[in-house]
Amino acid sequence: MKACSSVITSYPVPRIFGSVRAPGDKSCSHRALLLAGLASGTSEISGLLEGEDVLRTGDAMSALGAQVERLGLGNWQVKGVGTDGLRAPTNALDFGNSGTGSRLMMGVIAGHPIKAQFVGDASLSARPMNRVIHPLSDMGAVVEASSGGRLPLILTGSSNLKPIVYAPPHASAQVKSAILLAGLGASGATSVRETRMTRDHTERMLMGFGAELSVMREADARTVTIVGRQRLSAQKLTVPGDPSSAAFLLTAALISPDGDVTLEGVLSNETRDGYFQVVDRMGAGLGAEEVGEAAGERMITLQASTAPLQGLDVPEAVVPAMIDEFPILGVLASFATGTTRVTGAGELRVKESDRIGAVVSMLRVNGVEAEEREDGFIVEGCGGPPPGGGLVETHHDHRIAMSALVMGTAAKAPVTIDEAAMIQTSYPAFVDDMRAIGADLRPA
Ligand code: S3P
Secondary structure, three states, X not given: OOOOOOOEEEEOOOOEEEEEEOOEOHHHHHHHHHHHHHOEOEEEEEOOOOOHHHHHHHHHHHHOOOEEXXXXXXXXXXXXXXXXXXXXOOOOEEOOOOHHHHHHHHHHHHOOOOEEEEXXXXXXXXXOOHHHHHHHHHHOOEEXXXXXXXXEEEEEOOOOEOOOEEOOOOOOHHHHHHHHXXXXXXXXXXXXXXXXXXXXXXHHHHHXXXXXXXXXXXXXXXXXXXXXXXXXXXXXXXXXXXXXXXXXXXXXXXXXXXXXXXXXXXXXXXOOOHHHHHHHHHOOOOEEEEEEEEOOEEEEEEEEEOOOOEOOEOOHHHHHHHOOOHHHHHHHHHHOEOEEEEXXXXXXXXXXXXXXXXXXXXXXXXXXXXXXXXOEEEEEOOOOOOOEOOEEOOOOOHHXXXXXXXXXXXXXXXXXXXXXXXXXHOOOOHHHHHHHOOOEEEEO
């Protein structure tokens, strides 16, 4: 069954047990479609995440001239147009809920002499785009945005972009990627200098498609440089499993009275594994076994079982590597003994929802003591199952929805979410996979 646009309740269950293959990584899936569309020749992608966000990136690539075809579940073929071959779309490009799709595509289109309108849903239309608009404008793209630098916007690219050297003020892989993708269309070398390293899938995948990229590491920064007007060659690639999706099922095992879950084929990358590091420090004792490589990334099998957990102060340095895992961390922290404090995570305010506010209210309606901070939150752990029994407002945020349903599997009373539809954006099989490991999820 697909998660539908309904209210769903998660009832406490005595056991969470089983083995699941992690769905394709969302970040890698977007990038695979974008780079395959820009490559010369026909690429074959397997393991693609067929979540709404990714499908919209595929639709946008088609509207720009690439031939994107689904051959079977997770198996896609993309006939690329070449790095300067995109054509102007006839209709607005609709990115739905997807910050990644829209921001990366702004970089792609910036290097083409075409005009495109970008639109999205209410959540995406409230998110800040100036972080991408400003550097792309410096490179020579022209952007007419809605007030406050938001969607809908119209971007006019150029075949004569100027290369830049840019140090993003936010730790953001989307900003870094947009600039590198624009740099592909610029005349000369474009560099992005990060002081806090963000996920590096764009760099890895660009190299996988044959691009030359240099990475310079200094004590306090990492600079990626791409020379423009390079050709990408079509590839055959498999998308590894999404650690951010795996985190929900693994957490269900950790908090269960009798939990033991294995997640197969999970991407393992130091820019993404912050949550696993933190839960290990809380006492999780996760098992990990290397199982190979896919799309230039290592893959592992991860295993988690019931564990007594201790709250902790999350080190700020680890925040970028777990930026999507704070909603589920909030749930885990509520089962732990002691206090968990998150700081240096102000970026959570501008995710699919204000995730600081949304996490704290999710916990409070379920009887957990939690407090907002400007750049984080504090959770007083219950030292066991929290009361539960709440109706959680998801604010159209897929990760809040999934976190609350995980909480319900082991809280003292059921947890209900106001809407499950957004789960489709990143993990369409979530309800099925949770039921497969023993969760009791029912339309309310
Ligand atoms: C992503 C980067 C992160 C993350 C998002 C996916 C990506 O966003 O939250 O879910 O694929 O580049 P920011 O770049 O805004 O941190």
